Amino acid sequence: MDYELTETQLDIINxxxxxxxxxxxxxxxxxxxxxxxxxxxxxxxxKADLFGVYLPEEYGGLGGANLELILMSERLSQACAGxxxxxxxxxxxxxxxxxxxxxxxxxxxxPDLASGKKLGSxxxxxxxxxxxxxxxxxxxxxxxxxxxxxxxxxxxxxxKTSETYVVFFSTNPSKGPRGISAFIIEKGTPGFSxxxxxxxxxxxxxxxxxxxxxxxxxxKENLLYKEGRGLHVAQGTFDLSRPGVAAQALGIAQGALNExxxxxxxxxxxxxxxxxxxxxxxxxxxxATQIEASRALLYSVAKAMDKDVIPATQKAIKEGIxxxxxxxxxxxxxxxxxxxxxxxxxxxxxxxxxxxxxxxxGGIGYMRDFPVEKFMRDAKITQIYEGTNQVQxxxxxxMLIKEAASAARREAVAA
Amino acid sequence: xxIHIAVCIKRTPSSTSVAIDESxxxxxxxxxxxxxxxxxxxxxxxxxxxxxxxxxxxxxxSAGAPESEDVVKAALALGADEGVVVTDPAFDGSDTMVTSLxxxxxxxxxxxxxxxxxxxxxxxxxxxxxxxxxxARLGRPSISAVRKVTDIDAxxxxxxxxxxxxxxxxxxxxPAVVGVTKEINEPxxxxxKGKMRAKKAAIPKWGAGDIGVDAAVxxxxxxxxxxxxxxxxxxxxxxxxxxxxxxxxxAKNLVEKLKETKFI
Numbered sequence: 001m002d003y004e005l006t007e008t009q010l011d012i013i014n015x016x017x018x019x020x021x022x023x024x025x026x027x028x029x030x031x032x033x034x035x036x037x038x039x040x041x042x043x044x045x046x047k048a049d050l051f052g053v054y055l056p057e058e059y060g061g062l063g064g065a066n067l068e069l070i071l072m073s074e075r076l077s078q079a080c081a082g083x084x085x086x087x088x089x090x091x092x093x094x095x096x097x098x099x100x101x102x103x104x105x106x107x108x109x110x111p112d113l114a115s116g117k118k119l120g121s122x123x124x125x126x127x128x129x130x131x132x133x134x135x136x137x138x139x140x141x142x143x144x145x146x147x148x149x150x151x152x153x154x155x156x157x158x159x160k161t162s163e164t165y166v167v168f169f170s171t172n173p174s175k176g177p178r179g180i181s182a183f184i185i186e187k188g189t190p191g192f193s194x195x196x197x198x199x200x201x202x203x204x205x206x207x208x209x210x211x212x213x214x215x216x217x218x219x220k221e222n223l224l225y226k227e228g229r230g231l232h233v234a235q236g237t238f239d240l241s242r243p244g245v246a247a248q249a250l251g252i253a254q255g256a257l258n259e260x261x262x263x264x265x266x267x268x269x270x271x272x273x274x275x276x277x278x279x280x281x282x283x284x285x286x287x288a289t290q291i292e293a294s295r296a297l298l299y300s301v302a303k304a305m306d307k308d309v310i311p312a313t314q315k316a317i318k319e320g321i322x323x324x325x326x327x328x329x330x331x332x333x334x335x336x337x338x339x340x341x342x343x344x345x346x347x348x349x350x351x352x353x354x355x356x357x358x359x360x361x362g363g364i365g366y367m368r369d370f371p372v373e374k375f376m377r378d379a380k381i382t383q384i385y386e387g388t389n390q391v392q393x394x395x396x397x398x399m400l401i402k403e404a405a406s407a408a409r410r411e412a413v414a415a
Numbered sequence: 416x417x418i419h420i421a422v423c424i425k426r427t428p429s430s431t432s433v434a435i436d437e438s439x440x441x442x443x444x445x446x447x448x449x450x451x452x453x454x455x456x457x458x459x460x461x462x463x464x465x466x467x468x469x470x471x472x473x474x475x476x477s478a479g480a481p482e483s484e485d486v487v488k489a490a491l492a493l494g495a496d497e498g499v500v501v502t503d504p505a506f507d508g509s510d511t512m513v514t515s516l517x518x519x520x521x522x523x524x525x526x527x528x529x530x531x532x533x534x535x536x537x538x539x540x541x542x543x544x545x546x547x548x549x550x551a552r553l554g555r556p557s558i559s560a561v562r563k564v565t566d567i568d569a570x571x572x573x574x575x576x577x578x579x580x581x582x583x584x585x586x587x588x589x590p591a592v593v594g595v596t597k598e599i600n601e602p603x604x605x606x607x608k609g610k611m612r613a614k615k616a617a618i619p620k621w622g623a624g625d626i627g628v629d630a631a632v633x634x635x636x637x638x639x640x641x642x643x644x645x646x647x648x649x650x651x652x653x654x655x656x657x658x659x660x661x662x663x664x665x666a667k668n669l670v671e672k673l674k675e676t677k678f679i
Contacts (some may be wrong), residue, residue, distance in 0.1 A: 011610050018604050049607040062607055 001292060003299050008062070009071055015048050016072045020079035028080035031205035032374055037161050038083050038205055045116060050076075051087055052114030055094060058317050059110035065306040065313070066240060070247035070298060077251025078258070081378040082203040084251065086119060088244045089158035089206070092386075093120025096166050096182060096237040098313070099324045100225040106317075109164055109184060118163035123156040123211055124234055131391050133168070133231060134177035138213065140169035145220055147171075147183065149213040152195065157385070159209025160194050163187050167211065168230045180230035184222045191216030202377035225324075235336065236324060240305065242339040242386055246298050246346035249382035250291065253346075253353040256375035257287050260357040263364070263372075274360075283360055287353045294346040301338045308332035337399035340392035347382035347389060354379040416569045417470025418529040418589065420461045422495070423518055423549075424454035424477050426486040427539045439644030441539060450486045453534030456595050459602040461532050462494045464567055472496045474525060478506065478517050484618045491613035492605035499525075503622035508635025510642075511540070515548030517633060520626040522553065530572060533594040535560060546594030557592035558585060562599055 005013070023044050031038050045051060054069035055061025062068065069091055076084030094113040097105055112118040129136040138151025149169055156165070165185045172179030185192060195210030225233050261284060264275035274280055308327060316326040354376035358365040365372045383389045428446040436442050450458070458475070465471040475490040475498035477483040487498035501521050509517065522528050531553075536543035543559065550557020558576055566573040570589055575582040577596055587593075605613075623630045631637065657672060659665035673679045 007614070008607070008611065011607060015604065015607060015610075022604075044604065047606055048604055049609075053607065062611070 016075035051116030073247040078255035092122035249350035510638035519552035550592035559594035
């Protein structure tokens with residue numbers, strides 16, 4: 001399908017594709033088994049300028065936005081979602097800084113994330129606070145010119161390999177959801193350490209760590225946006241970052257299908273390739289159709305979002321204001337519903353397609369010698385992180401009701 | 416101290432299966448083209464030398480059709496500094512002798528080039544003549560089949576030349592001409608910023624007049640050699656499997672087969 005991509009966008013796909021096929025494919029099984037972080041591939045991605053494709057040129061990026069991030073994520077994930085994730089975790093740190101960071105914070109943190117010199121992470125989850133982010137127990141207390149952080153966060157993707165972290169703490173537990181604030185924290189800050197490393201089902205080469213804060217002092221300038229507006233930062237970030245996860249899921253689905261088509265054409269039973277059986281062709285057809293439908297939705301949403309994000313970013317840089325404020329001034333809409341839709345649709349596609357791919361490959365599909373079982377293991381997380389698909393559906397439902405209510409109000413006013 | 420390195424590259428078909436027409440000539444029209452794969456190693460080596468000798472400059476030279484601009488830009492995306500396409504209808508049909516004249520004159524026009532790098536051969540013509548011919552034309556030392564650059568400074572280069580029974584280590588005074596093999600390095604991938612820079616770059620095109628070559632001494636008619644005919648390599652026929660249960664039996668059956676076919 002021709003999605004009318006620009007020459008630079010095609011360059012991103014091609015270069016990410018070269019790295020995926022030449023560098024990642026040969027080592028993906030090794031890193032999946034060892035759970036080691038693929039620094040050699042990170043270096044390749046850095047040299048290719050992949051870490052900054054979605055960031056403004058003013059901060060060392062390539063000047064793209066969501067669509068560029070998506071194209072890269074999708075193509076890398078076709079080879080290995082775990083390795084491709086390193087660019088996504090960094091984007092999940094850079095997006096809140098881009099959206100809600102003041103000009104000094106943007107200038108201070110974004111260039112190193114854009115070049116890949118530093119990796120970034122985002123962490124909101126706690127052992128007792130998952131989908132219900134409002135129940136968090138980690139605290140940040142303002143003492144003079146610094147905040148003192150205490151508590152434990154967990155399930156931090158890219159933990160320990162990252163240098164810059166966007167982390168959420170309660171600055172006022174009595175206020176519940178309105179007491180949560182976002183902070184930028186750098187590795188090496190005294191009082192900030194790493195706890196347990198998780199052993200995972202999929203995306204195994206990307207380390208998932210517990211973050212431990214014990215009287216960790218950070219300058220008060222590291223507050224991201226306003227005190228008590230942390231959930232606002234989180235939601236604003238997810239509105240723009242979820243398509244990245246969707247793209248990862250889409251890449252997983254496409255990667256699994258590519259391997260499966262190749263295998264079913266070679267595998268002979270009853271004297272003919274198994275791809276000649278209609279039962280097989282129908283499964284392949286369903287997989288391919290679901291993938292293309294996912295891609296069409298994802299690219300459309302990303303293109304529409306970028307029409308809001310790119311002018312707002314330019315305005316914010318020019319006027320020295322927050323990108324988030326510039327978006328509001330330009331009348332940008334909230335993308336909560338659409339970003340949830342693409343995440344649900346693409347990740348459900350990935351789970352369905354990879355499950356079917358394992359089925360089509362039969363016994364060999366279940367074995368670690370063959371790559372499709374890894375795609376199936378990697379697919380599962382895309383239905384869970386950055387908000388479970390159930391939470392996404394809640395958000396879509398909530399937005400539908402809000403939209404209907406405001407339409408009804410408009411009608412009432414008009415009448 | 417840096418040096419000026421020129422890398423000569425050719426735009427060739429990316430495909431390995433190329434059709435040969437009735438007149439015995441290669442048909443390349445319509446095929447996807449790219450940098451001759453062997454030349455990618457020469458570009459990479461030039462970039463590595465540039466990184467080692469601070470202040471060095473890498474200039475890409477590509478002689479051929481105007482479309483050669485594509486491969487020059489691809490080399491700029493990898494990190495080369497400048498490039499030039501040497502193209503003129505008068506050059507059409509030049510053999511390797513004449514092409515070496517065109518390249519030598521181009522290098523001379525660049526002026527301060529200390530090192531000229533080539534890939535071992537091209538994947539279309541496959542002659543592998545150019546390193547030696549350009550070296551002879553310029554009156555400079557030249558070495559083909561270099562598998563490693565062990566040392567380089569502003570005045571000399573030390574290289575390992577691949578031989579049938581190992582490798583020679585040779586030191587050449589600069590300026591020199593060096594042809595490299597695939598063993599020498601692993602070519603890098605381009606960067607996105609490099610690609611964007613390359614797209615914006617203006618690549619000069621030099622014709623016969625620009626490099627001071629008389630149109631009468633270039634092209635097909637001025638070429639002392641010509642390709643008479645090309646033929647596809649016949650497909651290899653299936654071999655004969657020697658069967659047998661034990662090594663002794665296998666050996667016996669093999670000898671019988673060799674006798675039967677009158678090899679022994």
